[in-house]
Amino acid sequence: MLIRRPDDVRSSEITPYRVYMNRRHFIGRSAKAAAAAALVPGLLSACDEPQRMEARPVPEPGVGSAGLTSIPQERDWESVRSELDESLTPYSDVTGYNNFYEFGTGKEDPARYAHTLVTRPWTVEVDGEVARPAVYDLDDLLAPHTEEDRIYRLRCVEAWSMVIPWTGIPLADLIRRLEPTSKARFVEFTTLMDPEQMPGQRRRVLDWPYVEGLRLDEALNPLTLLATGVYGADLPNQNGAPLRLVVPWKYGFKSIKSIVKIRFTEEMPATSWAVSAPREYGFYANVNPEVDHPRWSQARERRLGEFRRRPTLPFNGYGEQVADLYAGLDLRRWF
Numbered sequence: 001m002l003i004r005r006p007d008d009v010r011s012s013e014i015t016p017y018r019v020y021m022n023r024r025h026f027i028g029r030s031a032k033a034a035a036a037a038a039l040v041p042g043l044l045s046a047c048d049e050p051q052r053m054e055a056r057p058v059p060e061p062g063v064g065s066a067g068l069t070s071i072p073q074e075r076d077w078e079s080v081r082s083e084l085d086e087s088l089t090p091y092s093d094v095t096g097y098n099n100f101y102e103f104g105t106g107k108e109d110p111a112r113y114a115h116t117l118v119t120r121p122w123t124v125e126v127d128g129e130v131a132r133p134a135v136y137d138l139d140d141l142l143a144p145h146t147e148e149d150r151i152y153r154l155r156c157v158e159a160w161s162m163v164i165p166w167t168g169i170p171l172a173d174l175i176r177r178l179e180p181t182s183k184a185r186f187v188e189f190t191t192l193m194d195p196e197q198m199p200g201q202r203r204r205v206l207d208w209p210y211v212e213g214l215r216l217d218e219a220l221n222p223l224t225l226l227a228t229g230v231y232g233a234d235l236p237n238q239n240g241a242p243l244r245l246v247v248p249w250k251y252g253f254k255s256i257k258s259i260v261k262i263r264f265t266e267e268m269p270a271t272s273w274a275v276s277a278p279r280e281y282g283f284y285a286n287v288n289p290e291v292d293h294p295r296w297s298q299a300r301e302r303r304l305g306e307f308r309r310r311p312t313l314p315f316n317g318y319g320e321q322v323a324d325l326y327a328g329l330d331l332r333r334w335f
């Protein structure tokens with residue numbers, strides 16, 4: 001993992017490109033922020049072993065295609081790579097091999113069809129056990145915050161994985177500003193519900209809208225990110241524009257996309273996958289190589305772009321930062 005806070009990164013490394021990419025969103029953000037710059041349960045399943053990726057026409061950076069912004073040319077990604085002990089997954093895979101069932105269940109469907117999603121203007125409703133409930137314009141909601149770069153592994157429950165450079169704000173920063181009440185114990189997130197923009201919602205592969213949730217202390221963990229960008233550019237629609245969650249120690253389905261609602265609750269939220277296939281997907285969904293999915297092993301994973309499978313790490317390799325959250329919890333029972 002690599003976390004780079006604005007203070008440890010020369011601002012010239014981040015700022016110019018973010019400001020450039022965000023120029024259309026620039027007005028409305030504070031000067032500070034700107035300067036800082038199947039799963040159908042059962043058979044038809046995104047959770048089946050992924051097929052080998054085939055050669056396909058994936059839009060490459062800079063070529064331009066529906067829903068894609070070009071990736072930064074200014075950014076020295078080679079030097080970012082050299083700071084890691086593993087390679088970044090290529091942009092074409094990060095943005096061309098996706099799970100986003102609102103646009104279809106095929107891995108290439110989101111890149112092909114998500115251009116129908118309109119990501120501005122965009123509002124986020126905040127409600128429940130919180131001192132500042134309101135419907136916020138996304139740019140206003142983000143304006144007081146400083147974006148950070150985070151390079152995280154993403155481990156899908158289907159046993160493939162990537163290494164992705166995100167940009168976003170720590171969820172904890174937003175939560176603190178919204179001031180949950182003393183009753184709040186969980187945070188629930190909801191994706192946009194609009195079959196016109198999200199044609200996959202016309203098929204009942206899930207009980208739409210997609211809902212995910214975290215315990216409040218998980219949401220406040222410094223690793224938990226609300227992402228607005230990938231590879232230094234705005235999130236492409238297929239990656240969950242304009243705002244998606246990233247919880248790197250949990251299976252990818254927890255990292256809900258295109259969020260329109262954040263609700264603070266006393267009770268554990270009823271999350272989409274846990275509701276539709278409770279034997280297969282739990283609320284916690286911490287990456288755990290020792291607890292197999294009922295239909296396949298979780299011991300190993302296929303890193304996109306690699307040939308051999310590699311071992312899956314407990315908590316996806318982030319145990320040092322998060323294992324304490326689960327002291328006393330039976331991780332076999334609460335999968």
Ligand SMILES: Nc1nc2c(c(=O)[nH]1)N[C@H]1C(S)=C(S)[C@@H](COP(=O)(O)O)O[C@H]1N2
Pocket residue numbers: 094097098099100101102154155156157191210238239240251252253254255256257258
């Ligand atoms: N709204 C919504 N969010 C979602 C999904 C989805 O189908 N709908 N798929 C999840 C799954 S299973 C994974 S692995 C990740 C994939 O994120 P990526 O496509 O950006 O790699 O998004 C998660 N978030």
Ligand SMILES: [Mo]
Pocket residue numbers: 099155156157158251252253
């Ligand atoms: Mo996933």
